[in-house]
Structures are given as structure tokens and as C-alpha cells.
Amino acid sequence: MSDHSGQIYTLGQHAGLHAPLKNACSQCSLHELCLAEGLDLADLMRIDELVQKRRRVARQEALYQAGDPFTAIYAVRSGFFKTEGLLGDGREQITGFQMAGELLGLDGISTERYACTAVALEDSEVCVIPFAEMEDLGRAVPALQRNFHRLMSRELVQDQNLLVLLGSSRAEERIAAFLLNLSRRLSRRGYAASEFVLRMTREEIGSYLGLKLETVSRTLSKMQRQQIIEVQQRHIRIIDIGALEQQSQCQ
Amino acid sequence: MSDHSGQIYTLGQHAGLHAPLKNACSQCSLHELCLAEGLDLADLMRIDELVQKRRRVARQEALYQAGDPFTAIYAVRSGFFKTEGLLGDGREQITGFQMAGELLGLDGISTERYACTAVALEDSEVCVIPFAEMEDLGRAVPALQRNFHRLMSRELVQDQNLLVLLGSSRAEERIAAFLLNLSRRLSRRGYAASEFVLRMTREEIGSYLGLKLETVSRTLSKMQRQQIIEVQQRHIRIIDIGALEQQSQCQ
DNA sequence: CGGTGGGTTGAACGGCGTCAAACCTAGTGG
DNA sequence: CCACTAGGTTTGACGCCGTTCAACCCACCG
Numbered sequence: 001m002s003d004h005s006g007q008i009y010t011l012g013q014h015a016g017l018h019a020p021l022k023n024a025c026s027q028c029s030l031h032e033l034c035l036a037e038g039l040d041l042a043d044l045m046r047i048d049e050l051v052q053k054r055r056r057v058a059r060q061e062a063l064y065q066a067g068d069p070f071t072a073i074y075a076v077r078s079g080f081f082k083t084e085g086l087l088g089d090g091r092e093q094i095t096g097f098q099m100a101g102e103l104l105g106l107d108g109i110s111t112e113r114y115a116c117t118a119v120a121l122e123d124s125e126v127c128v129i130p131f132a133e134m135e136d137l138g139r140a141v142p143a144l145q146r147n148f149h150r151l152m153s154r155e156l157v158q159d160q161n162l163l164v165l166l167g168s169s170r171a172e173e174r175i176a177a178f179l180l181n182l183s184r185r186l187s188r189r190g191y192a193a194s195e196f197v198l199r200m201t202r203e204e205i206g207s208y209l210g211l212k213l214e215t216v217s218r219t220l221s222k223m224q225r226q227q228i229i230e231v232q233q234r235h236i237r238i239i240d241i242g243a244l245e246q247q248s249q250c251q
Numbered sequence: 252m253s254d255h256s257g258q259i260y261t262l263g264q265h266a267g268l269h270a271p272l273k274n275a276c277s278q279c280s281l282h283e284l285c286l287a288e289g290l291d292l293a294d295l296m297r298i299d300e301l302v303q304k305r306r307r308v309a310r311q312e313a314l315y316q317a318g319d320p321f322t323a324i325y326a327v328r329s330g331f332f333k334t335e336g337l338l339g340d341g342r343e344q345i346t347g348f349q350m351a352g353e354l355l356g357l358d359g360i361s362t363e364r365y366a367c368t369a370v371a372l373e374d375s376e377v378c379v380i381p382f383a384e385m386e387d388l389g390r391a392v393p394a395l396q397r398n399f400h401r402l403m404s405r406e407l408v409q410d411q412n413l414l415v416l417l418g419s420s421r422a423e424e425r426i427a428a429f430l431l432n433l434s435r436r437l438s439r440r441g442y443a444a445s446e447f448v449l450r451m452t453r454e455e456i457g458s459y460l461g462l463k464l465e466t467v468s469r470t471l472s473k474m475q476r477q478q479i480i481e482v483q484q485r486h487i488r489i490i491d492i493g494a495l496e497q498q499s500q501c502q
Numbered sequence: 503c504g505g506t507g508g509g510t511t512g513a514a515c516g517g518c519g520t521c522a523a524a525c526c527t528a529g530t531g532g
Numbered sequence: 533c534c535a536c537t538a539g540g541t542t543t544g545a546c547g548c549c550g551t552t553c554a555a556c557c558c559a560c561c562g
Contacts, residue, residue, distance in 0.1 A: 085415045088500030093415045107411060109404035116411065135397065139390040146386065152403045153360035159410035160358060160367065164336045164344045166417040167461035171550070202509065210418035215550055217510055233509075233559080249339030422518070452540065463519055468542055484527075484541075 024051035024127065033101030033189070034075050035129070035151065039143050046141050051075075053128040057120040063104060065117045070108030072130045076100050079124020080199040083107075084207070085116040094208040095159070097121075097182075097200065100189060103151055121199045166210045174209040175219045176248035179229070183238060194241065198234040275302035275378065284352030284440070285326050286380070286402065290394050297392050302326075304379040308371040314355060316368045321359030323381050327351050330375020331450040334358075335458070336367040345459040346410070348372075348433075348451065351440055354402055372450045417461045425460040426470045427499035430480065434489060445492065449485040 025036045026044040036044055054077065057063050063074060066086065076098050083104065086092040095116060098104055107115040109131065138145035165177055187193035198205070202220075203213040211219075223229045228244055230237040238244060276287045277295040287295055305328065308314050314325060317337065327349050334355065337343040346367060349355055355377065358366040389396035416428055438444035449456070453464040453471075460467070474480045479495055481488040489495060 085411050087415055087419060091419050093418045095411045095414050106404055107408050110401045110408055115408045135393070135400065139393065139396065142386070142390065145390065149386065149403075150361045152400075152407070153357055155407055156403070156410065157358050157361055157366045159407065159414060160336050160346045162414060163346050163410060163417065164338055166414065167344045167458070168338060168342050201507090207418070212551060213509085214511085214552085218550090221510070453542095454540085464541080465520085465543085466518060469518095472542070 023048050028077075028127075030075075030077065030101040035103070035134075035144065035147050037147055039141075039147070043141050043143050047137060047144055050129055050134060050137055051127045052130075055126050055128055057081075057124045057126065059120055059122050059124075061120055063118040063120065063126060064108075064114045066114055068108075068114050070105065070112045070114055070131070072128050073103055073105040073108075073134070074118075074126040074128060076102050076104065077125045077127050079126075080121045081118050081124060082121055082200065082204060082208075083116045083118045092207070093210075094204055096162075097208065099185060103155070106152055106155055121204075171209075171211055171215050171219050172222070172247050173249070174211065175205075175216065175223070176244045178205065178209055179236065179238065180241075180244055180248055183241075194238040196236055198236060274299050279328075281326075281328065281352040286354070286385075286395065286398050288398055290392075290398070294392050294394050298388060298395055301380055301385060301388055302378045303381075306377050306379055308332075308375045308377065310371055310373050310375075312371055314369040314371065314377060315359075315365045317365055319359075319365050321356065321363045321365055321382070323379050324354055324356040324359075324385070325369075325377040325379060327353050327355065328376045328378055330377075331372045332369050332375060333372055333451065333455060333459075334367045334369045343458070344461075345455055347413075348459065350436060354406070357403055357406055372455075422460075422462055422466050422470050423473070423498050424500070425462065426456075426467065426474070427495045429456065429460055430487065430489065431492075431495055431499055434492075445489040447487055449487060 025031055025034075025047050026041070028034070028036070031037065031039075031044070036047060039047070055063070055074075057079070063081065078100055081098040081104060082094050083096045083098065084092045084094045098118075104118050104126065105114060134144075134148070138148055165174055169177075182196065182198075183193045186196050200208075201213070202216045205211075206213045206216045209216070220229070220231045224231050226243070228238075228240045228247075230239060276282055276285075276298050277292070279285070279287070282288065282290075282295070287298060290298070306314070306325075308330070314332065329351055332349040332355060333345050334347045334349065335343045335345045349369075355369050356365060360382065385395075385399070389399055416425055420428075433447065433449075434444045437447050451459075453467045456462075457464045457467045462470075471480070471482045475482050477494070479489075479491045479498075481490060
């Protein structure tokens with residue numbers, strides 16, 4: 001087992017940190033967002049055995065690299081990740097940001113190698129879900145199988161939405177949509193929808209949205225002048241969410 | 252059963268047109284590209300029952316529309332499709348082109364409604380794969396399940412590649428990558444790799460690549476002047492595939 | 503306190519979009 | 533068979549948005 005750098009540990013080694021490993025999913029506060037969403041108690045207990053390991057990933061560290069052999073998918077338990085693909089000549093672009101409850105590594109299934117690199121933007125922790133075992137278990141637990149298919153499909157839709165954004169809109173629109181997306185995902189997780197801290201740099205936002213960091217910075221400044229948001233470094237406060245929504249899909 | 256407009260028929264009604272329905276997949280010439288890829292004979296026969304219907308879709312007709320309730324995924328049997336998503340204000344963008352052996356409708360799984368609209372670019376035919384039944388069968392036939400997961404993952408990777416292309420490259424690069432992609436997919440299906448007919452308009456290419464149709468046209472003309480390709484309306488001949496590959500990921 | 507990484511802001515440039523006109527092709531109907 | 537039309541394509545002129553380059557600022561940290 002190759003472990004680039006991240007600490008691997010089995011739950012329970014850190015006494016009392018979380019529920020014992022054998023109850024990984026059924027006890028997890030995220031199970032309404034994750035693979036276990038909507039499962040009844042009986043099914044929940046059957047999938048507990050799936051997560052035998054968790055892994056901590058320090059800020060700036062890679063969970064996996066493009067080209068690494070694929071064995072597992074990961075569920076973000078805490079923290080924040082980016083995934084980046086790269087073009088032949090070395091230019092790289094961010095294809096997504098992942099937060100608690102979201103899956104990582106689905107792109108590895110098709111070729112048995114990860115297609116992109118996943119890097120933690122802050123100290124994070126993931127659940128390691130061995131893929132072959134999950135497939136097996138999916139055959140026994142239809143609700144798990146369905147959830148998995150739904151989540152993969154959701155990834156697809158997300159990527160396609162981003163495609164539309166990149167293909168047919170201007171800078172302000174992209175930034176507006178980006179902020180709204182973050183806001184919604186955070187609020188779904190119980191955080192404030194109108195005030196949050198960006199975990200990524202301007203350059204990373206730009207990479208994600210197909211813009212240069214200067215453009216991101218200028219656009220944020222402009223939105224602040226327009227009283228739509230308040231920006232202070234990485235701290236964002238949304239003042240006029242209506243205006244944001246309007247900008248995100250009009251003009 | 253709502254049928255927008257496409258003819259639905261069960262195989263066998265058209266006497267002798269194809270193999271009888273009960274052998275849908277095992278007899279299909281595309282089974283090496285499609286869901287049945289790599290299955291052994293025993294498994295092949297088990298999934299034959301999955302495809303009870305085919306459906307013809309005339310040029311310009313929609314196979315499904317964004318928002319339609321999701322019940323089935325589709326495998327392209329012959330012809331050519333585009334899928335388009337739309338932004339709130341009505342602008343729409345093409346998120347993919349699908350040819351024989353490729354799947355359509357995966358984006359519907361997550362919300363039980365299709366997220367985009369699939370339109371035939373030429374008279375086409377698809378296999379209707381009822382999704383619930385496919386999931387059921389996947390639990391009985393692991394190889395089918397694995398194929399399905401692989402195909403979904405491949406979709407993801409494709410979208411992400413396109414994302415990288417849209418986010419960090421210029422017009423020439425996008426067009427070059429687009430032509431190469433088409434060329435590879437066609438040659439995989441036994442067609443000539445260096446000479447083909449585009450099934451889509453310049454505007455559709457532009458929509459897919461995040462460019463205006465004039466830019467597409469100009470770029471193709473420029474590549475012709477550079478002796479990289481020969482263009483005559485929708486007929487394309489690739490003269491210097493090396494140059495194309497270079498343009499597709501450099502500079 | 504100086505160093506470093508990230509952020510902001512300004513000025514000039516250029517690629518692509520916009521607008522407009524002409525052309526080419528296929529399909530239709532006389 | 534040809535005229536007519538409509539949709540698609542090509543090409544040019546021009547202008548704008550975002551990039552590029554550069555200077556400066558700020559926060560954080562050794």
C-alpha cells in the first residue's frame with residue numbers, strides 16, 4: 001500500500017475522537033450528505049463495515065495524484081479540497097472544490113488510475129472507501145447502490161453546469177455563480193450562507209473559473225463598490241444576495 | 252408512457268431489421284463499446300433482456316428535454332446527438348456530442364429529471380435502457396455493474412477534460428483538441444481517422460468550445476492556410492496530425 | 503524588523519466577440 | 533431546369549473584456 005505522505009490510521013486509535021470504526025457511517029454526523037443519505041437503520045449498519053480507515057491530509061498535501069493507481073474513493077469528513085487536472089504542457093486547472101460530505105476519486109474508476117490530483121486546502125480528514133468492496137456491498141444493499149449512482153450523476157451535472165458557466169459567460173457572472181454555489185453548499189452544512197471565509201487563493205478561484213487572478217480580484221473589488229458583497233482578504237460577506245443571483249445568470 | 256415525438260418500437264416489428272429483441276446486446280455489433288463491453292457469453296445473455304425497446308429519433312428531434320422525468324438511460328445505436336444545458340436567462344450551451352456506443356441520460360439519475368436536452372443531429376436510433384431494471388440487473392451481474400461505473404466515470408473524466416480545455420486555452424487549441432477527439436472516437440468505431448464529415452454546425456462547435464461561430468470558422472480557415480487540415484464545408488481532412496497534436500496542448 | 507506570499511490596482515495590449523456584408527449550398531416550387 | 537429562399541459559412545473592420553506586466557500594499561511569521 002503506497003501512502004504518499006498522508007497519515008493513515010484506523011478509527012479508534014485516537015481514543016474517543018470519534019465513534020469506534022465499526023460504526024463509521026451510522027454514527028457520522030455527515031451521513032445525511034454522504035453515501036449513507038436516506039438509508040434506514042438496517043442498511044446503515046450494513047455499510048458501517050465499509051469504512052475501515054480514515055486518513056488525515058495536511059494542508060497543501062495531495063490525497064492522490066493524477067496517474068496513481070485507483071483503489072478507493074474518499075469521502076471528505078472535514079476540511080476542504082481542490083481537484084486539478086493538467087494539460088499536456090504543464091498548465092493546470094482546478095476542476096472542483098470539495099467540502100465535507102462530498103466524494104473524491106470518482107474519476108479514477110474508468111481507467112483504474114486517478115485522472116486528477118486532489119490537494120487539501122486546509123488540514124483535512126477523509127474516509128477511505130475501498131472501491132471494490134463498495135461495489136460488492138452495493139449489490140447487497142440496493143439503497144447504497146442507488147445513492148452511489150445519484151452521487152456520481154450529481155458530479156456529472158455539476159461539471160456540466162460549470163461547463164456552461166465557462167463556455168458562455170463573463171467574469172462577473174462566473175464570480176457571482178461561484179459565490180452563490182459556495183454559499184449554498186455551506187448553508188446546507190449548517191454554516192452561515194451570507195458570511196464565510198474562502199479557503200482558496202484568488203489564483204485558485206481564477207483557475208477554477210477560467211480567469212486570471214487579477215480579474216478575480218478586480219471583480220470582487222467591483223462587487224464591493226456596488227454594495228453587493230463585502231470583501232476583506234478571504235473573508236466574504238454577501239450583502240445583496242438578490243443582486244448576486246441576478247448577475248449569476250443575466251446580462 | 253410519454254413519447255414526445257420519437258417513434259418507439261420493439262425490435263422484431265421491423266421484420267429482419269436486426270436480431271430479435273431477446274438477443275439485443277449479445278448480437279449487437281457495438282457491444283464492445285457499450286455497456287456489454289468485455290462481458291462473457293453467459294453474462295451477455297443475461298443482459299439481453301435489458302433492452303426491450305429501441306427508439307428512432309429524427310434529425311433535430313429531442314430524445315429528451317431538460318426537466319423531463321427520468322426513467323431510462325439510452326445507448327446510441329446509430330446516428331449522432333448533442334446534449335445542451337441552459338443558463339437561467341435562456342442562453343444554452345452544448346455540453347457534449349455522442350456517437351454510436353455512447354450513453355445518454357446519465358445526468359438524470361441524480362434528481363430523477365434530465366438535466367439537459369438531447370437532440371439528434373442526424374436521423375438516429377437508440378436503445379432504451381430502463382434504469383431501475385439496469386440497477387437491479389447490475390446487482391446480479393457484477394460485470395455489468397462495473398461497466399456501468401466505468402462508463403459513468405469516463406463521462407466525468409471527459410467533462411473534466413473539457414473543463415480544463417475551456418478554462419485554460421485559446422481558440423486554436425480548443426479546435427485542435429476537438430478535431431483530434433472526434434478523429435479518435437471515429438477511428439475507434441472503424442471509420443477513417445483523418446477524413447470525416449462534421450455532423451454539427453460551426454455554431455454548435457462554438458457552443459461546445461465556448462467560442463463564437465465566426466471564431467470557429469476563422470480558426471479552421473487558418474489551419475487550412477497552415478496546411479494542417481483541409482476544410483470544405485463540413486468535410487474535414489486532417490493533413491498534419493502531428494501539428495494538430497502539438498497545437499492541442501501547447502503554446 | 504525584514505522577508506515572503508498573497509492581494510490590489512493601474513496602464514497598455516491583444517484575442518476574441520460583435521456587427522455587417524457577401525457567398526455558398528441544399529432544398530423547394532414554379 | 534432554373535429561380536428563389538433559407539440556413540450555414542466565410543471574411544473584414546472595429547471595439548471591448550480580460551490578459552499581461554508592473555508597482556505597491558498588507559498580513560503574517562520567523
